[in-house]
Amino acid sequence: MEANFSIPQNGSEVVFYDSTTSRVICIFLVVVLSITFLLGVIGNGLVIYVAGFRMTHTVTTICYLNLALSDFSYMASLPFQITSIVMNGEWLFGWFLCKFVHMIINVNLFLSIFLITFIAMDRCICVLHPVWAQNHRTVNVATKVIFGAWILVLMLIFPHCIFVTTVKDESGKVHCICNFESWAATPEEQVKVSMTVSLISVTISFIIGFSIPMIFIVICYGLMAAKIGRRGFVNSSRPLRVLTAVAISFFVCWFPFQLIFLLGNIGNKETQNNIDTWVNTASTLASFNSCLNPILYVFLGQQFRERLIYSLSASLERALREDSALNSDKTRNLSSQRL
Amino acid sequence: MEANFSIPQNGSEVVFYDSTTSRVICIFLVVVLSITFLLGVIGNGLVIYVAGFRMTHTVTTICYLNLALSDFSYMTSLPFQITSIVMNGEWLFGWFLCKFVHMIINVNLFLSIFLITFIAMDRCICVLHPVWAQNHRTVNLARKVILGSWILVLMLIFPHFFFLTTVKDESGKVHCICNFESWAATPEEQVNMSMTVSLISVTLSFIVGFSIPMIFIVICYGLMAAKIGRRGLVNSSRPLRVLTAVAFSFFVCWFPFQLIFLLGNIGNKETQNNIDAWVNPASTLASFNSCLNPILYVFLGQQFRERLIYSLSASLERALREDSALNSDKIRNLSSQT
Numbered sequence: 001m002e003a004n005f006s007i008p009q010n011g012s013e014v015v016f017y018d019s020t021t022s023r024v025i026c027i028f029l030v031v032v033l034s035i036t037f038l039l040g041v042i043g044n045g046l047v048i049y050v051a052g053f054r055m056t057h058t059v060t061t062i063c064y065l066n067l068a069l070s071d072f073s074y075m076a077s078l079p080f081q082i083t084s085i086v087m088n089g090e091w092l093f094g095w096f097l098c099k100f101v102h103m104i105i106n107v108n109l110f111l112s113i114f115l116i117t118f119i120a121m122d123r124c125i126c127v128l129h130p131v132w133a134q135n136h137r138t139v140n141v142a143t144k145v146i147f148g149a150w151i152l153v154l155m156l157i158f159p160h161c162i163f164v165t166t167v168k169d170e171s172g173k174v175h176c177i178c179n180f181e182s183w184a185a186t187p188e189e190q191v192k193v194s195m196t197v198s199l200i201s202v203t204i205s206f207i208i209g210f211s212i213p214m215i216f217i218v219i220c221y222g223l224m225a226a227k228i229g230r231r232g233f234v235n236s237s238r239p240l241r242v243l244t245a246v247a248i249s250f251f252v253c254w255f256p257f258q259l260i261f262l263l264g265n266i267g268n269k270e271t272q273n274n275i276d277t278w279v280n281t282a283s284t285l286a287s288f289n290s291c292l293n294p295i296l297y298v299f300l301g302q303q304f305r306e307r308l309i310y311s312l313s314a315s316l317e318r319a320l321r322e323d324s325a326l327n328s329d330k331t332r333n334l335s336s337q338r339l
Numbered sequence: 340m341e342a343n344f345s346i347p348q349n350g351s352e353v354v355f356y357d358s359t360t361s362r363v364i365c366i367f368l369v370v371v372l373s374i375t376f377l378l379g380v381i382g383n384g385l386v387i388y389v390a391g392f393r394m395t396h397t398v399t400t401i402c403y404l405n406l407a408l409s410d411f412s413y414m415t416s417l418p419f420q421i422t423s424i425v426m427n428g429e430w431l432f433g434w435f436l437c438k439f440v441h442m443i444i445n446v447n448l449f450l451s452i453f454l455i456t457f458i459a460m461d462r463c464i465c466v467l468h469p470v471w472a473q474n475h476r477t478v479n480l481a482r483k484v485i486l487g488s489w490i491l492v493l494m495l496i497f498p499h500f501f502f503l504t505t506v507k508d509e510s511g512k513v514h515c516i517c518n519f520e521s522w523a524a525t526p527e528e529q530v531n532m533s534m535t536v537s538l539i540s541v542t543l544s545f546i547v548g549f550s551i552p553m554i555f556i557v558i559c560y561g562l563m564a565a566k567i568g569r570r571g572l573v574n575s576s577r578p579l580r581v582l583t584a585v586a587f588s589f590f591v592c593w594f595p596f597q598l599i600f601l602l603g604n605i606g607n608k609e610t611q612n613n614i615d616a617w618v619n620p621a622s623t624l625a626s627f628n629s630c631l632n633p634i635l636y637v638f639l640g641q642q643f644r645e646r647l648i649y650s651l652s653a654s655l656e657r658a659l660r661e662d663s664a665l666n667s668d669k670i671r672n673l674s675s676q677t
Contacts, residue, residue, distance in 0.1 A: 024426075051655075297658035300658065315637045316636055
């Protein structure tokens with residue numbers, strides 16, 4: 001998350017972290033991120049295994065596979081983010097990982113929404129133009145579109161990747177932040193470049209990485225609703241439910257983050273100070289989205305919920321019941337042996 | 340855990356918590372305790388539901404039910420412990436909860452091992468004296484023994500409970516620690532009394548709360564092994580596997596804690612300073628034991644493991660496959676309509 005590595009407020013950072021409330025919030029965030037990491041690695045790993053190796057490749061499985069790959073790579077960045085939070089923003093992992101981790105974070109930011117948009121558009125085409133879809137909708141086309149999405153994402157994050165580097169502060173601690181020393185001569189110019197780049201970056205993120213895709217998704221749903229009809233839409237098949245759940249969870253998790261970042265760069269000084277306290281919290285919620293999809297896939301199936309609950313309950317009963325049953329049997333056997 | 344609320348080293352606490360390593364360890368412990376809390380509430384709650392409401396009450400189910408109740412009550416104390424760790428040992432919850440939370444912690448410490456010992460002895464009697472067991476082993480008798488265990492536990496923790504209270508330090512922060520001001524006149528006498536009570540408490544915990552029960556358990560296993568024979572023991576039925584896993588996990592989780600506390604009170608000053616750094620990790624490991632039992636019950640069953648893995652895999656396949664299958668069907672339907 002960009003939030004975790006933004007330019008530190010010189011001097012005020014120490015005060016911020018020493019306060020009790022901030023300390024509690026910091027630890028709470030670390031706990032949530034750790035749980036996100038565990039669930040995300042297991043869940044996305046399972047999806048990659050199932051969609052990548054056990055199922056026939058179709059347009060849909062390829063999309064979800066790439067989504068899981070993106071989320072899984074994001075999970076790989078979480079330990080670094082957690083360590084950085086614990087170390088009050090200090091970066092221990094060197095120059096290369098500084099750039100690489102930020103690249104992963106931003107790839108996930110853009111690619112997730114692009115893939116969800118593509119899935120929605122794909123489904124919309126199948127509903128509105130089934131004949132055309134049957135003739136032209138192929139795995140190869142999907143592969144090319146997804147490949148194009150990856151390239152577009154890399155282009156979008158390239159500027160940020162250039163500017164992010166390791167910088168030593170006054171006390172000799174190393175931080176992973178945007179640095180413009182080699183791009184401007186005077187501190188005054190550096191501040192201007194910093195503000196300009198930050199504004200452009202946030203605007204691109206909000207517009208291209210959130211608003212436009214969300215608009216596309218809403219339009220697709222509108223068209224599908226008009227075609228299928230209200231009742232059919234509500235009782236839609238499972239694939240549409242899966243997509244709906246994924247899209248809604250993406251919106252819920254990412255909207256606070258995008259909004260806070262936008263306001264943090266557009267608003268006045270007072271607004272920015274108030275918003276700073278919410279940045280890490282919003283980032284953590286956004287991170288949670290990356291481990292949510294596999295859980296949604298699984299729990300949207302009624303059968304799995306019922307079967308899991310029954311299995312847990314039955315397994316516990318078996319663990320405790322066999323004690324009694326086998327105990328009785330054993331007692332009887334031993335009695336007969338004695339006699 | 341007693342460790343979290345022991346008498347703070349005046350002045351050095353700030354230094355301890357400000358260091359980076361300690362900060363990292365502190366956060367790691369909070370993460371582990373939080374996960375323990377989640378797993379423990381869910382797992383033990385499920386055991387209480389199954390053993391308490393869905394199964395016929397037998398000697399064994401009553402024992403495991405009480406074990407789950409003890410662990411579940413311990414889970415309710417974890418949020419307070421976590422908050423206290425985060426607040427550098429400060430206690431925000433007042434005098435009553437100070438005593439009550441510590442009571443719960445110590446009840447779990449003693450009752451868990453007593454129940455496991457009772458289960459082991461019960462199984463041993465069934466193996467060695469099956470006729471006697473069939474005639475005299477009843478649910479009512481088990482209830483009486485367990486009730487006796489609870490009473491014995493309450494007696495054992497009473498002294499600690501008595502001295503525990505909230506105390507303000509120099510900077511006005513409130514801590515939940517043993518206080519002897521109302522029992523001794525001078526600071527010197529207070530220190531002497533503190534050391535004496537601490538030594539008695541730790542010794543009692545190590546001997547009555549760990550060593551003697553473990554010895555009983557080992558003896559029971561020895562007797563059962565002699566009776567059943569080596570191969571039979573290895574290929575023993577599931578009930579013995581469950582008991583073995585529970586007893587073994589108890590030993591693994593609690594032995595470091597008990598040993599560290601014993602050494603911390605018996606060793607010299609240098610030893611104590613080295614050991615202080617290990618107190619919280621050992622306490623966290625001991626806490627983890629309380630959420631481990633339900634996991635052991637479930638995963639010892641081969642069927643559940645296979646069924647769970649299959650269900651997860653199949654459910655994911657279904658979530659992703661129906662997209663393709665239904666999609667094809669839908670296209671065909673729409674084509675025919677067109």
